[in-house]
Amino acid sequence: MPDIPEYATNNAHMFYLVLPDLEKRTALLKYLKDNGVLAVFHYLSLHSSAYYADKHDGRVLPECDRYADTLVRLPMYYDLTLEDVDAISETITRFFTS
Numbered sequence: 001m002p003d004i005p006e007y008a009t010n011n012a013h014m015f016y017l018v019l020p021d022l023e024k025r026t027a028l029l030k031y032l033k034d035n036g037v038l039a040v041f042h043y044l045s046l047h048s049s050a051y052y053a054d055k056h057d058g059r060v061l062p063e064c065d066r067y068a069d070t071l072v073r074l075p076m077y078y079d080l081t082l083e084d085v086d087a088i089s090e091t092i093t094r095f096f097t098s
Contacts, residue, residue: 015074017092022069029072031095037088043057044097 045064
């Protein structure tokens with residue numbers, strides 16, 4: 001779940017989950033899709049992109065790579081109903097409890 005420090009506020013443009021690893025993220029995305037929920041991975045690390053390849057100084061950036069492999073962006077749009085939110089939440093709960 002998102003962790004918002006006390007000094008900050010939610011920017012309210014997305015809601016995400018961080019999974020333990022790429023395998024679990026891939027499985028969750030497939031499960032959600034199979035159950036009618038479109039969720040996507042959201043974060044691509046800049047240092048790994050083709051655009052930035054010749055600009056990166058070669059440092060290893062493990063946290064960037066971790067989030068690139070584990071972050072899931074959940075559906076959030078203007079006409080998402082409370083019933084939709086409940087259904088999405090229940091689907092995610094089923095994934096983790098089955």
